Amino acid sequence: MIAPVKKTYAYYPGCSLIATNKAYDISTRNVARVLGMDMIELEDWNCCGATAYMAIREKRSFVLSARNLALAEKQGRDLVTACAGCYLSLHKTNVYMDEEPKMREDVRKALKAGGMDYTGSVKVRHMLDVLVNDLGEEEIKQHVVRAFGGLKVAPYCGCQITRPFGDIDDPEFPVIMHKLLSWIGAEPVPFLMTTKCCGGMLMVTQPEVGEELVGRIILAAKDKGAECISTACPLCQINLEAYQAKVSRRMGKDCSIPVLYFTQLLGITLGLEPRNLALRDNLTPTEAIIAARSA
Amino acid sequence: MQAVESEKVKQTFLANIYSIPYGERLAECQQCGTCSASCPTGERMDYSPREIIAALRAGLLDRVLETNTVWLCSSCYSCTVRCPAGIKFTDVMYELKRLGNDYGFKSRKSPTAKMAKSFVKTVDRHGRNAEGELLVRYYLSTNPLSALKQFWFGLRMMLRGRMPFLPHGIKGRNDLKKMIQAATEGA
Numbered sequence: 001m002i003a004p005v006k007k008t009y010a011y012y013p014g015c016s017l018i019a020t021n022k023a024y025d026i027s028t029r030n031v032a033r034v035l036g037m038d039m040i041e042l043e044d045w046n047c048c049g050a051t052a053y054m055a056i057r058e059k060r061s062f063v064l065s066a067r068n069l070a071l072a073e074k075q076g077r078d079l080v081t082a083c084a085g086c087y088l089s090l091h092k093t094n095v096y097m098d099e100e101p102k103m104r105e106d107v108r109k110a111l112k113a114g115g116m117d118y119t120g121s122v123k124v125r126h127m128l129d130v131l132v133n134d135l136g137e138e139e140i141k142q143h144v145v146r147a148f149g150g151l152k153v154a155p156y157c158g159c160q161i162t163r164p165f166g167d168i169d170d171p172e173f174p175v176i177m178h179k180l181l182s183w184i185g186a187e188p189v190p191f192l193m194t195t196k197c198c199g200g201m202l203m204v205t206q207p208e209v210g211e212e213l214v215g216r217i218i219l220a221a222k223d224k225g226a227e228c229i230s231t232a233c234p235l236c237q238i239n240l241e242a243y244q245a246k247v248s249r250r251m252g253k254d255c256s257i258p259v260l261y262f263t264q265l266l267g268i269t270l271g272l273e274p275r276n277l278a279l280r281d282n283l284t285p286t287e288a289i290i291a292a293r294s295a
Numbered sequence: 296m297q298a299v300e301s302e303k304v305k306q307t308f309l310a311n312i313y314s315i316p317y318g319e320r321l322a323e324c325q326q327c328g329t330c331s332a333s334c335p336t337g338e339r340m341d342y343s344p345r346e347i348i349a350a351l352r353a354g355l356l357d358r359v360l361e362t363n364t365v366w367l368c369s370s371c372y373s374c375t376v377r378c379p380a381g382i383k384f385t386d387v388m389y390e391l392k393r394l395g396n397d398y399g400f401k402s403r404k405s406p407t408a409k410m411a412k413s414f415v416k417t418v419d420r421h422g423r424n425a426e427g428e429l430l431v432r433y434y435l436s437t438n439p440l441s442a443l444k445q446f447w448f449g450l451r452m453m454l455r456g457r458m459p460f461l462p463h464g465i466k467g468r469n470d471l472k473k474m475i476q477a478a479t480e481g482a
Binding site for chain 1: 311314315316335336339366367369370371372373375376383385389390392393396405406407408409410411412414415418422423424425426427433445448451452455456457458459463465466467470471472473474475476477478479
Protein backbone atom coordinates (compact mmCIF):
# COMPACT_ATOMS: atom_id res chain seq x y z
CA MET A 1 0.00 0.00 0.00
CA ILE A 2 1.25 3.45 -0.92
CA ALA A 3 1.39 6.06 1.82
CA PRO A 4 1.00 9.41 0.04
CA VAL A 5 1.49 12.73 1.73
CA LYS A 6 -1.89 13.51 3.20
CA LYS A 7 -3.48 16.48 1.48
CA THR A 8 -5.85 18.45 3.68
CA TYR A 9 -8.63 20.73 2.43
CA ALA A 10 -11.55 22.70 3.79
CA TYR A 11 -14.64 21.13 2.21
CA TYR A 12 -17.74 23.11 1.23
CA PRO A 13 -20.67 20.82 0.31
CA GLY A 14 -23.26 23.49 -0.58
CA CYS A 15 -27.05 23.41 -0.20
CA SER A 16 -27.75 21.20 -3.18
CA LEU A 17 -25.32 18.50 -2.08
CA ILE A 18 -26.99 18.05 1.29
CA ALA A 19 -30.47 17.80 -0.26
CA THR A 20 -31.46 16.76 -3.79
CA ASN A 21 -27.94 15.81 -4.88
CA LYS A 22 -26.57 13.89 -1.89
CA ALA A 23 -25.03 11.36 -4.27
CA TYR A 24 -22.50 13.97 -5.36
CA ASP A 25 -21.54 14.72 -1.74
CA ILE A 26 -21.32 11.02 -0.78
CA SER A 27 -19.25 10.08 -3.84
CA THR A 28 -16.96 13.09 -3.40
CA ARG A 29 -16.23 12.29 0.25
CA ASN A 30 -15.64 8.59 -0.39
CA VAL A 31 -13.44 9.13 -3.42
CA ALA A 32 -11.38 11.62 -1.39
CA ARG A 33 -11.07 9.14 1.48
CA VAL A 34 -9.82 6.35 -0.78
CA LEU A 35 -7.34 8.70 -2.44
CA GLY A 36 -5.95 9.70 0.95
CA MET A 37 -7.24 13.27 0.98
CA ASP A 38 -8.45 14.86 4.18
CA MET A 39 -11.63 16.87 3.60
CA ILE A 40 -12.62 18.82 6.67
CA GLU A 41 -16.15 20.18 6.31
CA LEU A 42 -16.33 23.93 6.79
CA GLU A 43 -18.01 24.43 10.16
CA ASP A 44 -21.41 26.16 9.90
CA TRP A 45 -21.08 27.13 6.21
CA ASN A 46 -23.92 29.07 4.59
CA CYS A 47 -25.36 29.63 1.09
CA CYS A 48 -22.65 30.61 -1.43
CA GLY A 49 -24.66 33.61 -2.62
CA ALA A 50 -25.65 31.73 -5.77
CA THR A 51 -26.64 33.04 -9.20
CA ALA A 52 -30.29 33.30 -8.15
CA TYR A 53 -29.38 35.48 -5.15
CA MET A 54 -26.92 37.62 -7.11
CA ALA A 55 -29.69 38.41 -9.61
CA ILE A 56 -31.72 40.12 -6.87
CA ARG A 57 -29.19 41.49 -4.35
CA GLU A 58 -25.59 42.04 -5.35
CA LYS A 59 -23.77 43.16 -2.22
CA ARG A 60 -25.66 40.77 0.03
CA SER A 61 -24.69 37.93 -2.28
CA PHE A 62 -21.02 38.88 -2.00
CA VAL A 63 -21.37 39.02 1.80
CA LEU A 64 -22.94 35.55 1.95
CA SER A 65 -20.07 34.24 -0.14
CA ALA A 66 -17.44 36.05 1.90
CA ARG A 67 -18.69 34.62 5.20
CA ASN A 68 -17.66 31.19 3.89
CA LEU A 69 -14.29 32.54 2.80
CA ALA A 70 -13.84 33.98 6.28
CA LEU A 71 -14.63 30.59 7.84
CA ALA A 72 -12.09 28.90 5.53
CA GLU A 73 -9.47 31.53 6.35
CA LYS A 74 -9.71 30.50 10.01
CA GLN A 75 -8.88 26.93 8.94
CA GLY A 76 -6.00 28.19 6.80
CA ARG A 77 -6.64 25.74 3.97
CA ASP A 78 -7.77 25.77 0.33
CA LEU A 79 -11.56 25.77 0.11
CA VAL A 80 -12.75 22.89 -2.07
CA THR A 81 -16.25 22.41 -3.43
CA ALA A 82 -17.68 19.95 -5.94
CA CYS A 83 -20.66 22.12 -6.90
CA ALA A 84 -19.85 24.18 -9.98
CA GLY A 85 -22.31 26.90 -8.96
CA CYS A 86 -20.85 27.28 -5.47
CA TYR A 87 -17.37 27.18 -6.94
CA LEU A 88 -18.11 30.10 -9.23
CA SER A 89 -19.85 32.22 -6.57
CA LEU A 90 -17.08 31.75 -4.00
CA HIS A 91 -14.29 32.14 -6.55
CA LYS A 92 -15.83 35.23 -8.14
CA THR A 93 -16.33 36.92 -4.78
CA ASN A 94 -12.72 36.13 -3.91
CA VAL A 95 -11.41 37.58 -7.19
CA TYR A 96 -13.64 40.68 -7.10
CA MET A 97 -12.75 41.42 -3.48
CA ASP A 98 -9.13 41.28 -4.50
CA GLU A 99 -9.56 43.54 -7.53
CA GLU A 100 -12.04 46.13 -6.27
CA PRO A 101 -10.95 47.96 -3.08
CA LYS A 102 -14.32 49.67 -2.56
CA MET A 103 -16.20 46.41 -2.72
CA ARG A 104 -13.67 44.71 -0.44
CA GLU A 105 -14.16 47.45 2.12
CA ASP A 106 -17.97 47.23 1.99
CA VAL A 107 -17.99 43.47 2.30
CA ARG A 108 -15.52 43.47 5.19
CA LYS A 109 -17.58 46.09 6.98
CA ALA A 110 -20.67 43.89 6.67
CA LEU A 111 -18.75 40.81 7.89
CA LYS A 112 -17.48 42.75 10.90
CA ALA A 113 -21.06 43.66 11.83
CA GLY A 114 -21.48 39.92 12.47
CA GLY A 115 -18.13 39.52 14.24
CA MET A 116 -16.10 38.12 11.31
CA ASP A 117 -13.51 39.28 8.81
CA TYR A 118 -11.79 38.12 5.64
CA THR A 119 -8.37 39.32 4.51
CA GLY A 120 -8.14 37.48 1.18
CA SER A 121 -5.80 34.55 1.85
CA VAL A 122 -8.06 31.66 0.78
CA LYS A 123 -7.82 29.83 -2.52
CA VAL A 124 -11.13 28.52 -3.87
CA ARG A 125 -10.85 25.22 -5.77
CA HIS A 126 -13.11 22.85 -7.64
CA MET A 127 -12.87 19.13 -6.82
CA LEU A 128 -12.05 18.30 -10.45
CA ASP A 129 -9.11 20.72 -10.39
CA VAL A 130 -7.84 19.27 -7.11
CA LEU A 131 -8.00 15.67 -8.36
CA VAL A 132 -6.33 16.38 -11.68
CA ASN A 133 -3.78 19.00 -10.64
CA ASP A 134 -2.94 18.23 -6.99
CA LEU A 135 -3.11 14.44 -7.09
CA GLY A 136 -2.42 13.88 -10.76
CA GLU A 137 -2.23 10.92 -13.09
CA GLU A 138 0.20 8.71 -11.23
CA GLU A 139 -1.46 8.93 -7.85
CA ILE A 140 -4.96 8.35 -9.20
CA LYS A 141 -3.89 5.44 -11.39
CA GLN A 142 -2.20 3.81 -8.40
CA HIS A 143 -5.55 3.67 -6.62
CA VAL A 144 -7.60 2.33 -9.54
CA VAL A 145 -8.44 -1.30 -8.84
CA ARG A 146 -10.56 -2.01 -11.92
CA ALA A 147 -10.42 0.45 -14.79
CA PHE A 148 -13.09 0.78 -17.45
CA GLY A 149 -12.42 -1.14 -20.64
CA GLY A 150 -12.84 1.80 -22.99
CA LEU A 151 -16.29 2.98 -21.84
CA LYS A 152 -17.29 5.86 -24.09
CA VAL A 153 -18.10 8.91 -21.96
CA ALA A 154 -19.19 12.42 -22.96
CA PRO A 155 -17.23 14.73 -20.64
CA TYR A 156 -19.69 17.51 -19.78
CA CYS A 157 -18.00 20.26 -17.72
CA GLY A 158 -20.85 22.79 -17.83
CA CYS A 159 -20.49 26.57 -17.75
CA GLN A 160 -19.28 27.53 -14.36
CA ILE A 161 -16.04 25.67 -13.74
CA THR A 162 -13.93 27.24 -16.47
CA ARG A 163 -15.89 30.43 -17.08
CA PRO A 164 -15.52 33.33 -16.72
CA PHE A 165 -11.93 33.22 -15.44
CA GLY A 166 -10.51 30.32 -17.47
CA ASP A 167 -7.88 29.77 -14.79
CA ILE A 168 -8.31 26.00 -14.42
CA ASP A 169 -8.47 25.29 -18.13
CA ASP A 170 -9.66 26.73 -21.44
CA PRO A 171 -12.98 28.55 -20.87
CA GLU A 172 -14.71 26.93 -23.84
CA PHE A 173 -12.94 23.66 -24.63
CA PRO A 174 -11.40 22.40 -21.41
CA VAL A 175 -9.77 18.97 -21.35
CA ILE A 176 -9.50 18.63 -17.60
CA MET A 177 -12.35 16.11 -17.34
CA HIS A 178 -11.12 14.27 -20.45
CA LYS A 179 -7.79 13.71 -18.69
CA LEU A 180 -9.32 12.25 -15.56
CA LEU A 181 -11.63 9.97 -17.57
CA SER A 182 -8.77 8.65 -19.66
CA TRP A 183 -6.78 7.84 -16.51
CA ILE A 184 -9.56 5.51 -15.33
CA GLY A 185 -9.82 3.58 -18.59
CA ALA A 186 -12.74 5.47 -20.11
CA GLU A 187 -12.65 6.89 -23.60
CA PRO A 188 -13.78 10.53 -23.66
CA VAL A 189 -15.64 11.16 -26.93
CA PRO A 190 -14.94 14.35 -28.89
CA PHE A 191 -17.64 16.54 -27.38
CA LEU A 192 -17.97 20.13 -28.55
CA MET A 193 -20.90 20.75 -26.19
CA THR A 194 -18.69 20.27 -23.12
CA THR A 195 -19.29 23.81 -21.81
CA LYS A 196 -22.63 24.61 -23.45
CA CYS A 197 -25.26 25.72 -20.97
CA CYS A 198 -27.89 23.26 -19.64
CA GLY A 199 -30.21 26.18 -18.91
CA GLY A 200 -29.90 26.05 -15.13
CA MET A 201 -33.10 27.25 -13.44
CA LEU A 202 -34.83 27.68 -16.81
CA MET A 203 -35.68 23.97 -16.79
CA VAL A 204 -38.19 24.70 -14.02
CA THR A 205 -39.19 28.29 -14.83
CA GLN A 206 -39.28 28.14 -18.64
CA PRO A 207 -39.16 24.45 -19.57
CA GLU A 208 -39.65 25.13 -23.29
CA VAL A 209 -36.20 26.79 -23.25
CA GLY A 210 -34.45 24.42 -20.83
CA GLU A 211 -35.63 21.25 -22.55
CA GLU A 212 -34.20 22.34 -25.87
CA LEU A 213 -30.80 23.27 -24.39
CA VAL A 214 -30.58 19.91 -22.62
CA GLY A 215 -31.79 18.08 -25.73
CA ARG A 216 -28.99 19.53 -27.85
CA ILE A 217 -26.37 18.44 -25.30
CA ILE A 218 -27.71 14.89 -24.96
CA LEU A 219 -28.12 14.39 -28.72
CA ALA A 220 -24.57 15.62 -29.36
CA ALA A 221 -23.29 13.09 -26.79
CA LYS A 222 -25.28 10.25 -28.33
CA ASP A 223 -24.22 11.27 -31.81
CA LYS A 224 -20.59 10.69 -30.81
CA GLY A 225 -21.45 7.23 -29.49
CA ALA A 226 -21.27 8.12 -25.78
CA GLU A 227 -22.57 5.40 -23.47
CA CYS A 228 -23.02 7.89 -20.63
CA ILE A 229 -22.51 11.54 -19.74
CA SER A 230 -20.19 12.67 -16.94
CA THR A 231 -21.15 15.83 -15.02
CA ALA A 232 -19.44 18.11 -12.49
CA CYS A 233 -22.41 20.18 -11.29
CA PRO A 234 -25.57 19.21 -9.37
CA LEU A 235 -27.82 21.38 -11.54
CA CYS A 236 -26.38 20.00 -14.79
CA GLN A 237 -26.82 16.50 -13.39
CA ILE A 238 -30.48 16.96 -12.48
CA ASN A 239 -31.32 18.78 -15.71
CA LEU A 240 -29.67 16.12 -17.85
CA GLU A 241 -31.03 13.08 -16.00
CA ALA A 242 -34.48 13.97 -14.67
CA TYR A 243 -36.34 15.24 -17.74
CA GLN A 244 -35.22 12.82 -20.45
CA ALA A 245 -38.79 11.72 -21.35
CA LYS A 246 -39.96 15.32 -21.84
CA VAL A 247 -36.76 16.25 -23.65
CA SER A 248 -37.17 13.27 -26.00
CA ARG A 249 -40.70 14.42 -26.85
CA ARG A 250 -39.56 17.97 -27.53
CA MET A 251 -36.62 16.92 -29.70
CA GLY A 252 -38.54 14.13 -31.47
CA LYS A 253 -35.64 11.76 -30.81
CA ASP A 254 -34.67 9.37 -28.05
CA CYS A 255 -32.73 11.33 -25.45
CA SER A 256 -32.26 8.62 -22.84
CA ILE A 257 -28.71 8.08 -21.63
CA PRO A 258 -27.15 7.38 -18.22
CA VAL A 259 -25.83 10.50 -16.47
CA LEU A 260 -23.30 10.19 -13.63
CA TYR A 261 -21.12 12.53 -11.62
CA PHE A 262 -17.45 12.27 -12.52
CA THR A 263 -16.86 11.34 -8.87
CA GLN A 264 -19.18 8.33 -9.29
CA LEU A 265 -17.35 7.17 -12.42
CA LEU A 266 -14.02 7.57 -10.66
CA GLY A 267 -15.34 5.80 -7.55
CA ILE A 268 -16.52 2.79 -9.58
CA THR A 269 -12.96 2.22 -10.80
CA LEU A 270 -11.52 2.78 -7.32
CA GLY A 271 -13.53 -0.26 -6.24
CA LEU A 272 -16.06 1.64 -4.11
CA GLU A 273 -19.38 -0.14 -3.50
CA PRO A 274 -22.46 1.29 -5.28
CA ARG A 275 -23.89 2.42 -1.93
CA ASN A 276 -20.72 4.39 -1.18
CA LEU A 277 -21.33 6.26 -4.42
CA ALA A 278 -25.11 6.50 -3.88
CA LEU A 279 -25.67 5.06 -7.36
CA ARG A 280 -29.21 4.19 -6.33
CA ASP A 281 -30.00 7.93 -6.26
CA ASN A 282 -29.42 8.27 -9.99
CA LEU A 283 -32.57 8.53 -12.07
CA THR A 284 -30.90 6.84 -15.03
CA PRO A 285 -29.66 3.21 -15.02
CA THR A 286 -26.05 2.68 -13.94
CA GLU A 287 -25.71 -1.14 -14.05
CA ALA A 288 -24.22 -1.15 -17.55
CA ILE A 289 -21.63 1.39 -16.46
CA ILE A 290 -20.45 -0.77 -13.55
CA ALA A 291 -20.32 -3.75 -15.90
CA ALA A 292 -18.17 -1.80 -18.36
CA ARG A 293 -15.04 -2.31 -16.25
CA SER A 294 -12.42 -4.59 -17.74
CA ALA A 295 -11.95 -7.95 -16.06
CA MET B 296 -42.39 55.64 -19.07
CA GLN B 297 -41.45 59.32 -18.96
CA ALA B 298 -38.17 60.45 -20.54
CA VAL B 299 -36.99 61.85 -17.20
CA GLU B 300 -37.62 58.56 -15.43
CA SER B 301 -35.89 56.69 -18.25
CA GLU B 302 -32.82 58.90 -17.86
CA LYS B 303 -32.80 58.20 -14.11
CA VAL B 304 -32.86 54.45 -14.73
CA LYS B 305 -29.95 54.80 -17.15
CA GLN B 306 -27.93 56.85 -14.66
CA THR B 307 -28.56 54.39 -11.83
CA PHE B 308 -27.59 51.56 -14.14
CA LEU B 309 -24.33 53.20 -15.19
CA ALA B 310 -23.39 54.14 -11.63
CA ASN B 311 -23.93 50.54 -10.51
CA ILE B 312 -22.16 49.04 -13.50
CA TYR B 313 -19.12 51.26 -13.04
CA SER B 314 -18.75 50.03 -9.47
CA ILE B 315 -18.25 46.43 -10.69
CA PRO B 316 -14.72 45.42 -11.81
CA TYR B 317 -14.22 46.24 -15.53
CA GLY B 318 -17.68 47.87 -15.64
CA GLU B 319 -16.30 50.91 -17.45
CA ARG B 320 -15.52 48.68 -20.44
CA LEU B 321 -19.16 48.90 -21.43
CA ALA B 322 -18.23 52.12 -23.26
CA GLU B 323 -15.92 50.11 -25.54
CA CYS B 324 -18.73 48.13 -27.24
CA GLN B 325 -18.38 48.23 -31.03
CA GLN B 326 -21.66 46.42 -31.69
CA CYS B 327 -19.92 43.41 -33.24
CA GLY B 328 -22.59 41.00 -32.00
CA THR B 329 -20.24 38.30 -30.71
CA CYS B 330 -22.24 38.27 -27.46
CA SER B 331 -25.54 37.67 -29.24
CA ALA B 332 -24.08 34.90 -31.38
CA SER B 333 -22.56 33.21 -28.31
CA CYS B 334 -25.69 33.34 -26.18
CA PRO B 335 -27.46 29.96 -25.81
CA THR B 336 -30.83 31.65 -25.24
CA GLY B 337 -30.28 34.76 -27.40
CA GLU B 338 -32.57 33.57 -30.15
CA ARG B 339 -35.48 33.60 -27.71
CA MET B 340 -34.82 37.11 -26.36
CA ASP B 341 -36.87 40.09 -27.55
CA TYR B 342 -33.63 42.07 -27.45
CA SER B 343 -30.33 40.29 -28.02
CA PRO B 344 -27.31 41.19 -25.86
CA ARG B 345 -25.93 43.45 -28.62
CA GLU B 346 -29.29 45.18 -28.94
CA ILE B 347 -29.43 45.72 -25.19
CA ILE B 348 -26.26 47.84 -25.33
CA ALA B 349 -27.64 49.69 -28.37
CA ALA B 350 -30.87 50.35 -26.45
CA LEU B 351 -28.90 51.68 -23.49
CA ARG B 352 -27.06 54.13 -25.73
CA ALA B 353 -30.30 55.24 -27.33
CA GLY B 354 -31.87 55.85 -23.91
CA LEU B 355 -34.36 53.02 -24.46
CA LEU B 356 -33.35 50.70 -21.64
CA ASP B 357 -36.91 50.78 -20.31
CA ARG B 358 -38.13 48.96 -23.45
CA VAL B 359 -35.77 46.09 -22.70
CA LEU B 360 -36.90 45.97 -19.08
CA GLU B 361 -40.55 45.77 -20.11
CA THR B 362 -39.83 42.28 -21.51
CA ASN B 363 -38.71 38.92 -20.12
CA THR B 364 -35.36 39.23 -21.96
CA VAL B 365 -32.92 39.68 -19.08
CA TRP B 366 -34.23 36.64 -17.23
CA LEU B 367 -33.40 34.36 -20.14
CA CYS B 368 -29.74 34.87 -19.23
CA SER B 369 -28.68 31.73 -17.37
CA SER B 370 -25.23 33.09 -16.36
CA CYS B 371 -23.19 30.79 -18.60
CA TYR B 372 -20.59 33.55 -19.20
CA SER B 373 -20.08 32.64 -22.89
CA CYS B 374 -20.50 36.30 -23.91
CA THR B 375 -18.14 37.41 -21.15
CA VAL B 376 -15.24 35.21 -22.23
CA ARG B 377 -15.68 36.00 -25.93
CA CYS B 378 -16.26 39.77 -25.91
CA PRO B 379 -13.33 41.37 -27.81
CA ALA B 380 -13.85 44.59 -25.85
CA GLY B 381 -13.56 42.81 -22.49
CA ILE B 382 -17.11 43.67 -21.41
CA LYS B 383 -18.36 41.40 -18.63
CA PHE B 384 -21.82 41.16 -20.13
CA THR B 385 -23.04 38.55 -17.65
CA ASP B 386 -22.52 41.13 -14.90
CA VAL B 387 -24.43 43.65 -17.02
CA MET B 388 -27.33 41.19 -17.20
CA TYR B 389 -27.26 40.73 -13.42
CA GLU B 390 -27.46 44.49 -12.98
CA LEU B 391 -30.41 44.69 -15.41
CA LYS B 392 -32.22 41.92 -13.54
CA ARG B 393 -31.86 43.88 -10.29
CA LEU B 394 -32.77 47.17 -11.92
CA GLY B 395 -35.97 45.81 -13.47
CA ASN B 396 -36.91 44.40 -10.11
CA ASP B 397 -36.10 47.49 -8.02
CA TYR B 398 -37.78 49.92 -10.42
CA GLY B 399 -40.91 47.82 -10.94
CA PHE B 400 -40.53 47.02 -14.65
CA LYS B 401 -42.43 44.12 -16.22
CA SER B 402 -39.28 41.96 -16.27
CA ARG B 403 -39.88 41.31 -12.56
CA LYS B 404 -42.93 39.22 -13.47
CA SER B 405 -40.87 36.60 -15.29
CA PRO B 406 -41.22 33.18 -13.63
CA THR B 407 -37.43 33.07 -13.36
CA ALA B 408 -37.48 36.37 -11.44
CA LYS B 409 -40.04 34.87 -9.07
CA MET B 410 -37.84 31.82 -8.58
CA ALA B 411 -34.86 34.06 -7.75
CA LYS B 412 -36.93 36.07 -5.26
CA SER B 413 -38.18 32.88 -3.62
CA PHE B 414 -34.55 31.80 -3.38
CA VAL B 415 -33.50 35.01 -1.62
CA LYS B 416 -36.35 34.73 0.90
CA THR B 417 -35.49 31.11 1.68
CA VAL B 418 -31.77 31.79 2.11
CA ASP B 419 -32.36 34.92 4.21
CA ARG B 420 -34.48 32.84 6.56
CA HIS B 421 -32.21 29.83 7.06
CA GLY B 422 -28.76 30.94 5.88
CA ARG B 423 -28.95 28.12 3.36
CA ASN B 424 -31.28 27.14 0.56
CA ALA B 425 -33.99 24.62 1.41
CA GLU B 426 -35.12 23.16 -1.88
CA GLY B 427 -38.53 21.97 -0.63
CA GLU B 428 -39.40 25.40 0.77
CA LEU B 429 -38.02 27.10 -2.35
CA LEU B 430 -40.36 25.17 -4.63
CA VAL B 431 -43.38 25.80 -2.39
CA ARG B 432 -42.64 29.54 -2.39
CA TYR B 433 -42.09 29.52 -6.14
CA TYR B 434 -45.29 27.72 -7.07
CA LEU B 435 -47.33 29.86 -4.67
CA SER B 436 -45.94 33.00 -6.32
CA THR B 437 -46.65 31.77 -9.86
CA ASN B 438 -49.30 29.18 -10.60
CA PRO B 439 -49.84 26.67 -7.77
CA LEU B 440 -51.65 24.33 -10.18
CA SER B 441 -48.61 24.10 -12.42
CA ALA B 442 -46.88 22.30 -9.54
CA LEU B 443 -49.04 19.30 -10.48
CA LYS B 444 -47.07 19.00 -13.72
CA GLN B 445 -44.06 18.21 -11.56
CA PHE B 446 -45.90 15.39 -9.74
CA TRP B 447 -44.03 12.50 -11.36
CA PHE B 448 -40.72 14.27 -11.07
CA GLY B 449 -41.36 14.90 -7.36
CA LEU B 450 -42.41 11.31 -6.79
CA ARG B 451 -39.35 9.84 -8.52
CA MET B 452 -37.12 12.13 -6.49
CA MET B 453 -38.92 11.24 -3.28
CA LEU B 454 -38.60 7.50 -3.92
CA ARG B 455 -34.84 7.97 -4.07
CA GLY B 456 -34.80 10.07 -0.91
CA ARG B 457 -33.96 13.16 -2.91
CA MET B 458 -36.89 15.36 -1.89
CA PRO B 459 -35.92 17.10 1.34
CA PHE B 460 -38.64 18.59 3.49
CA LEU B 461 -36.75 19.94 6.46
CA PRO B 462 -34.43 22.93 6.09
CA HIS B 463 -30.91 22.77 7.54
CA GLY B 464 -30.50 26.16 9.22
CA ILE B 465 -27.08 27.44 10.22
CA LYS B 466 -26.00 28.13 13.79
CA GLY B 467 -24.63 31.57 13.02
CA ARG B 468 -28.00 32.71 11.70
CA ASN B 469 -28.26 35.75 13.94
CA ASP B 470 -24.79 37.02 13.11
CA LEU B 471 -25.48 36.41 9.42
CA LYS B 472 -28.64 38.50 9.70
CA LYS B 473 -26.55 41.35 11.11
CA MET B 474 -24.16 41.05 8.15
CA ILE B 475 -27.02 41.07 5.65
CA GLN B 476 -28.53 44.05 7.43
CA ALA B 477 -25.21 45.93 7.25
CA ALA B 478 -24.85 45.11 3.55
CA THR B 479 -28.39 46.29 2.84
CA GLU B 480 -27.91 49.60 4.63
CA GLY B 481 -24.66 50.23 2.82
CA ALA B 482 -26.26 49.47 -0.58
